[in-house]
Amino acid sequence: xxxxxxxxxxxxxxxxxxxxxxxxxxxxxxxxxxxxxxxxxxxxxxxxxxxxxxxxxxxxxxxxxxxxxxxxxxxxxxxxxxxxxxxxxxxxxxxxxxxxxxxxxxxxxxxxxxxxxxxxxxxxxxxxxxxxxxxxxxxxxxxxxxxxxxxxxxxxxxxxxxxxxxxxxxxxxxxxxxxxxxxxxxxxxxxxxxxxxxxxxxxxxxxxxxxxxxxxxxxxxxxxxxxxxxxxxxxxxxxxxxxxxxxxxxxxxxxxxxxxxxxxxxxxxxxxxxxxxxxxxxxxxxxxxxxxxx
Numbered sequence: 001x002x003x004x005x006x007x008x009x010x011x012x013x014x015x016x017x018x019x020x021x022x023x024x025x026x027x028x029x030x031x032x033x034x035x036x037x038x039x040x041x042x043x044x045x046x047x048x049x050x051x052x053x054x055x056x057x058x059x060x061x062x063x064x065x066x067x068x069x070x071x072x073x074x075x076x077x078x079x080x081x082x083x084x085x086x087x088x089x090x091x092x093x094x095x096x097x098x099x100x101x102x103x104x105x106x107x108x109x110x111x112x113x114x115x116x117x118x119x120x121x122x123x124x125x126x127x128x129x130x131x132x133x134x135x136x137x138x139x140x141x142x143x144x145x146x147x148x149x150x151x152x153x154x155x156x157x158x159x160x161x162x163x164x165x166x167x168x169x170x171x172x173x174x175x176x177x178x179x180x181x182x183x184x185x186x187x188x189x190x191x192x193x194x195x196x197x198x199x200x201x202x203x204x205x206x207x208x209x210x211x212x213x214x215x216x217x218x219x220x221x222x223x224x225x226x227x228x229x230x231x232x233x234x235x236x237x238x239x240x241x242x243x244x245x246x247x248x249x250x251x252x253x254x255x256x257x258x259x260x261x262x263x264x265x266x267x268x269x270x271x272x273x274x275x276x277x278x279x280x281x282x283x284x285x286x287x288x289x290x291x292x293x294x
Contacts, residue, residue: 006104008032008089009096009144010173010294012274013214013231015264016189018138018153022207025214026140027150027164029173031292034087034100036108042082049084056105059132066128071111092179094266098133099141102126106146119158122146135183152218154211164217168224170277171294174262174286176244178270185267188241198238206234225261228276232261242268250286260285 007028014024042050057075060066075083085104089097106126114122126146127139143158144151150161193199209231216224236243236251242264243251251273254260259279265272275282275291282291 003035003037004104004107005033005035006100006107006145007148009099009141010272010274011094011140011266012171012217013210013263014140014153015266015268016202017207017210018140019136020203020207021156023155023211023214024138024140024153025150025217026144026153027294028144028148029095029292029294032087032089032095034085034089034097034104036104037084037086038078039082039084042084046082046084046086049087050079050082053083053085053101053105054079056101056129056132060129063128066125069110069112069125070106071109075105075109090175090271092181093175093271094180094182094264094268095173095272096141096145096266098130099126099143100145102130102133102142103145105129106142119143119160120156123158133182134186136186152214161218165220166217166294167220168222168278170280170282172275172277172282172286172291173265173272173294174247174250174275174282175272175290175292176247176270177289178244180267180270182267185242185269188269189267192241201234201238206231206238209234225278228261228263229255229258232263235263239264239268243273244270247273253285254281257281 007030009026010029011026014022018024057079060070061072085101089100091097123139123143126142127137130137130142150164152159152161213227213231216227251262254262259281260275260277263274265274
């Protein structure tokens with residue numbers, strides 16, 4: 001079996017908004033990766049992975065849309081031979097562990113010619129598969145991992161991007177050391193959206209600020225620093241449930257000093273958080289946290 005690596009991702013912009021048709025920008029992050037492997041002798045971690053894939057196999061088998069394009073018999077045969085996903089991607093951390101797994105299955109067992117599928121169709125199929133893990137998936141995470149390219153999503157149209165120039169700042173992800181459930185965070189968000197005031201704020205102000213940040217970053221605009229500060233401010237004010245207490249102090253300090261600005265990295269609640277560093281503060285200001293530069 002080809003041990004093709006599928007990398008983690010960082011959703012720079014678009015958390016939650018992607019469900020409500022905002023723009024989104026997600027990038028592959030090669031610090032972490034996983035690949036499919038078969039082995040007749042499995043340790044406990046590999047056995048757990050095999051069990052997880054067996055559950056996914058049953059889910060795919062019961063879905064007429066997915067089992068029409070996935071070779072479920074070959075998947076079943078390989079599972080009996082000890083198929084599992086070897087991965088260094090942190091689980092429940094917002095960097096796409098399930099997305100990489102789904103991308104690897106899609107790549108290995110797709111029986112339809114990929115050339116016959118549009119990017120939008122591939123994203124839709126991936127979203128259905130990943131929904132097994134999250135309850136609701138946009139399909140963007142596994143799409144980034146599948147192509148190993150940055151993806152800009154706008155008006156439901158997908159654009160693959162080769163390179164992004166981060167000339168105005170350094171970008172890091174900071175590990176909060178807290179596991180977070182994407183499904184639980186989405187449930188909290190959905191409950192918040194039942195409030196008319198929050199729903200109005202989110203669908204107008206939040207999505208607009210997100211889209212402006214993406215445009216400014218991709219166009220190397222001098223306004224990017226101001227736009228990311230504004231997004232950081234409104235996120236901190238309106239998404240308190242998604243920000244752990246030990247992160248809040250750091251978040252507020254960045255806003256107060258204008259040296260760096262934080263945002264959610266995915267659904268929040270724990271896992272990683274994104275820091276846009278304009279004055280090289282991360283190395284000294286986050287010494288209690290493990291950080292990775294993008």
